[in-house]
Every structure is written in C-alpha cells, then in structure tokens.
Amino acid sequence: MFPVAIGLNHRSAPVEIREKMSFHPSQMKEVLRELKSYPGLEGVVILSTCNRTEVYAATTNVEVGIISIKKFLADHHGIEEKLLDQYLYVHTLYDAVRHLFRVTSGLDSMVRGETQILGQVANAYEQASHAEVTNKAINVFFQTALAVGKRIRTETLIDQHPVSISYTAVELAKQQFGELNGKGILIMGAGEMSTLTAKNLVAAGASTVLVSNRSYEKAIILANEFSGRAVRFDDMDQYLEEVDIVISATASTHFVLLPERMQEVMSKRQGRPMLLIDIAVPRDIHPEVGDIPLITLFDIDDLRGVIDRHHQEREIAALSAEKIVDEEMHLFLKWHNSLFVVPTIVALQQKGQQIKELQLNRALERLGGLTPKQEKHVRSMANSIVNHLLHIPITNLKEYATTSQGHLYTEILQNLFDLDVEEETKRQVSVVNQHPGQVRHGRAE
Structure with missing residues (x-):
C-alpha cells in the first residue's frame, strides 16, 4: 500500500485557480466517496483550505x-487535465508522508508555523473517517502526522510568535494589561484591519469592545459581528476618557488624535494609564501623543519591528522543526x-521450502531404492541449494529495509516470486489524551 499526495497551494497556483479547486465542507462526504470510487484508490482524504487543496491516497499501484486522482480533480471541477497539470504537485511514497508531516506542522504554510492548519488536517481526516473512505494505511499516515504536528509545536514553540499586524497589536495589549477581560477597548475604524483586530480581541478574551467610525452604519455592522457596541465618531472623546486601550486603523489622510486633544482627555482620567496602538x-495618532505621561503609544513601525523579530524566531524554530520531521x-x-x-x-522461505519438498519427493520417487544414507545426502543437497539461492536476496532485502526504497524492493520480490504476503499495518500512534510532545511508535490494535 503506497501513499500519494497530489494538490496545489498558494505557491503553485493563483487564487483564481485555488478558488475553482476548493471543496465546500457540506459536500465533502459525497465528494470523498466519489473520489474513492476511482481505480486503484484504497483510502483517501481531501484537505481543502483557502491556501491549498490536496488529495492524499493509499494505493496499490x-x-x-x-x-x-488527477482525473477526479479535473472531472469534478470541470478543468482540463493539461491546464490543471501546470499547477499540481505530486508526492509519492515517503515524499508524500514527509509532505503531510510538514503541512500538519505548519512548515509548508504561507505563515510558517501557523496553528490553524493542524485543526484543518484533523478535520479533513475526521471527515474522511466519517465518510468511511480511509483504510489502515491512511489511518496510520494521518494519526502519525497529527502527533508530529503537536510534538513540533510543543518542542519548538514555533506558533508562539505572532506575525500579523492585527494579532501583534492584540498581543501588545495583553503584554501591557495581562488579561483583556474587563478592559475597555476602543477600535477606531471599520475596515479590514479593524475587523481582523476585533476578531483577535474577542479570541483573546476581550468582553467590552467599542467601535467608532466616521460612517456610523459601518461601525454598527462591525460591532454586531462580535457583540460589540458602535459609538459615533463625534462622541468619541467621552469614550476615550473611559477605555484602557485604543487600537486605531482608520482610512483618514491626517492625524485623528492630536496632542492637545489627548492632553484634555488624560486630564479627566484620574491618573489611569492608557495604551494606544496605531x-x-x-498614521491616525500624532507621534507627540506618546510623550504625554501615562500614555504608551505604538505605531505600525513598532509593530513591524516586533513582527520581524518574530519572523526570525519562527525561522529558527522551523530549523528545529525540520529536524524533528527528519527524526x-x-x-x-x-x-x-x-x-x-x-x-x-x-x-519467501516458506515458498522455497514448499518447492524443495515438492521437487524432492518427486525425485526420490523416480530414483527409488536409495539407502537412508543416500536419501539423507540428497535431502541435504536440496536444502543447501535452496538456502544458498535465498541467502543473497534475503540479506540484501534486510539492508534495503533501512532505506527509503525498502518497500519497493519487497514489492518487486513479492511479484517476482508470486508471494502471498499480508502486511501488518497496525501501529500505535496515540494523539488523544497524551502530552502533545509524546509520540509513541509500536504496534497495537
């Protein structure tokens, strides 16, 4: 049973192609069963995210x-195979396993070490299991990959260094105030960056989030997305007097918060500190605002400096992660x-013994009249011929077993000698109810 991985991602295909090749979650059960019906596919999983669509399969050929797999992808999405081939990559055998390990660990992601992919791989495997399209080989591949992904995140902490502007802004707020629950937070602006920031704030535990925008209607729409509250732009000063954190991301072409305005706001805050993240x-906030006592101001260059350091830290962690993948x-x-x-x-040994016994019995019947000593010599010679004939193939096969091509040599040997071999594919890889860094290898039910 051989693993194969075929797909495309953010490096191999533009977004226009990735959109066409995506699979909707609501259709996944039917899609998986359709894929499994194609020739040679014994077990399958489809991983479909915004940045990649990949088919993993276990096949006998x-x-x-x-x-x-290529025909399925072309047929299902109505794209010519020749066109699709321009964007697809193909990994086979151990390269396919390594690719899955790297994908699950976030090493193949647009943002190295990102955490979302681990859950996406787990969900893809779960969907395939529920659709009853996996087999023993697929189960082992994916259970091992999930364990490897958890181990890498635990041992390298690769996902502990935020590399997006909005996420880093929220992390700075957490560093300044600790827990965000109970802290008053004001978001200025209602565009994409403000939306991402709001989502990260809620994910970090913020419970009181205000949104202010020149378009009050847009502020209402954004606030409703995460149960926040919209406030009018003209009334913002009274809320600046109350909140602890301001994250500003407006589309204004000039400063929105000037030193004089913030001096007046701070005079009414009774000595409470304030964090401003622009x-x-x-920029929305005049740099001299940062000189006002009790105000801490970060602008986007400050955040990019943090992000650059985090990128470097992720790259260092990625080197350690690659070593774990190798291991x-x-x-x-x-x-x-x-x-x-x-x-x-x-x-092979059993086959040799069967042939030897069959031919030996025939020879002894034809010869007839041999003394016990003579028959013993004939049997000894037959044993010696079989043992010598099989010695080199068996010795070499044991050596090849430690290489990446070991299973191919065994497959060839099985075909050459017409051997009936039932492989053992049971392997214990516990990824539930264990420490994420512990990956156990062995055989089990």
Missing part, C-alpha cells in the same frame, strides 16, 4: 493512483519497511 497608514520520518520509514520486509522474508 502508484501510477494508477496518480492518474485516478496600525493605520497614514520522525526515520522512525516511520523503519517501521513501515518492517511491515513489508519481515512477512516477505517469511513468505
């Missing part, structure tokens, strides 16, 4: 599996090849 370009691939490769090699050697 790699070439047939690749043809089937993520607008052009996990070595363990997986060793385990996976053993599934093929040990049963194949046993089957």
Whole structure:
C-alpha cells in the first residue's frame, strides 16, 4: 500500500485557480466517496483550505493512483487535465508522508508555523473517517502526522510568535494589561484591519469592545459581528476618557488624535494609564501623543519591528522543526519497511521450502531404492541449494529495509516470486489524551 499526495497551494497556483479547486465542507462526504470510487484508490482524504487543496491516497499501484486522482480533480471541477497539470504537485511514497508531516506542522504554510492548519488536517481526516473512505494505511499516515504536528509545536514553540499586524497589536495589549477581560477597548475604524483586530480581541478574551467610525452604519455592522457596541465618531472623546486601550486603523489622510486633544482627555482620567496602538497608514495618532505621561503609544513601525523579530524566531524554530520531521520520518520509514520486509522474508522461505519438498519427493520417487544414507545426502543437497539461492536476496532485502526504497524492493520480490504476503499495518500512534510532545511508535490494535 503506497501513499500519494497530489494538490496545489498558494505557491503553485493563483487564487483564481485555488478558488475553482476548493471543496465546500457540506459536500465533502459525497465528494470523498466519489473520489474513492476511482481505480486503484484504497483510502483517501481531501484537505481543502483557502491556501491549498490536496488529495492524499493509499494505493496499490502508484501510477494508477496518480492518474485516478488527477482525473477526479479535473472531472469534478470541470478543468482540463493539461491546464490543471501546470499547477499540481505530486508526492509519492515517503515524499508524500514527509509532505503531510510538514503541512500538519505548519512548515509548508504561507505563515510558517501557523496553528490553524493542524485543526484543518484533523478535520479533513475526521471527515474522511466519517465518510468511511480511509483504510489502515491512511489511518496510520494521518494519526502519525497529527502527533508530529503537536510534538513540533510543543518542542519548538514555533506558533508562539505572532506575525500579523492585527494579532501583534492584540498581543501588545495583553503584554501591557495581562488579561483583556474587563478592559475597555476602543477600535477606531471599520475596515479590514479593524475587523481582523476585533476578531483577535474577542479570541483573546476581550468582553467590552467599542467601535467608532466616521460612517456610523459601518461601525454598527462591525460591532454586531462580535457583540460589540458602535459609538459615533463625534462622541468619541467621552469614550476615550473611559477605555484602557485604543487600537486605531482608520482610512483618514491626517492625524485623528492630536496632542492637545489627548492632553484634555488624560486630564479627566484620574491618573489611569492608557495604551494606544496605531496600525493605520497614514498614521491616525500624532507621534507627540506618546510623550504625554501615562500614555504608551505604538505605531505600525513598532509593530513591524516586533513582527520581524518574530519572523526570525519562527525561522529558527522551523530549523528545529525540520529536524524533528527528519527524526520522525526515520522512525516511520523503519517501521513501515518492517511491515513489508519481515512477512516477505517469511513468505519467501516458506515458498522455497514448499518447492524443495515438492521437487524432492518427486525425485526420490523416480530414483527409488536409495539407502537412508543416500536419501539423507540428497535431502541435504536440496536444502543447501535452496538456502544458498535465498541467502543473497534475503540479506540484501534486510539492508534495503533501512532505506527509503525498502518497500519497493519487497514489492518487486513479492511479484517476482508470486508471494502471498499480508502486511501488518497496525501501529500505535496515540494523539488523544497524551502530552502533545509524546509520540509513541509500536504496534497495537
């Protein structure tokens, strides 16, 4: 059973193609069963996100599996295969397993180490399981990948360094005030950046969020998205006197908050500190506002400095993550090849013994009249021929078992000698109710 991964992502295809190739979650059960019906596919999973669409499959014939997956993608989305081939990448065998490990760990994401992909992979696997289109091989691949993803995040902390402007703004607020629950927060502006900031604030536990915008109607729409409250732009001063944090992202072409205005606001706050985070370009808050006592001001360049450091920290963490992937691939490769090699050697030896006994009995019947000593010599010679004939293939197969091509050699040997081998695909990879950094390798039910 061989793994195959075929798909496209933000590096291989423009958004126009990625949109056409996406799968809606509500249709996934039917889509998965449609895919599974194609020739050569024994188990399948579809991973569909905003940045990638990938099909993972376990197949008994790699070439047939690749043809089937490409045909399915072209047929389902109504795109010519020749056009689709320009954007698709194909990973087979252990390259497919490594790719899945890297995807699940966030190493293949647009933002390295991002956390969302781990849940997306888990959800894709869950959908395939519910649709009853997985098999033992797919189960092992994905359970192992999820365990690897958790281990990497636990050991490298790669996802602990925010790299988006809106997320970093919220993280700065948390560093300044600790928990955001109970803190008064005002968002100035109702555009895309304000929307992202509002979502991150709510995710961080903020419960009191006000939205102010020159268009009061837009402020209402944004506030309603996360149960906040809209306030009129002209009434903003009275709320500036009350809130603890202001995050500004308006589309204004000039400063909205000037030093004189903020001096007056601070005179009415009875000594309470205030954090201002200006993520607008052009800036909304005059830089001299940061000189006012009890005001801490960050502008977008301050945030970008933090983000640049976080990018560097993520890249350092990614190096450690890649080493973990290598380590996990070595363990997986060793385990996976053993599934093929040990049963194949046993089957080959049994085949040799069966042929020897059959031909030996025929020869002894024809010869007839041999003394016990003579018959013993004939049997000894037959044993020696079989053992010598099988010694080199078995020795070499054991050596190949430690390489990335080990399972291919066993497959070839099975076909050459017409061996009936039932591989053992049970493997214990516990990803539930265990420490995320612990990945156990072994066989189990």
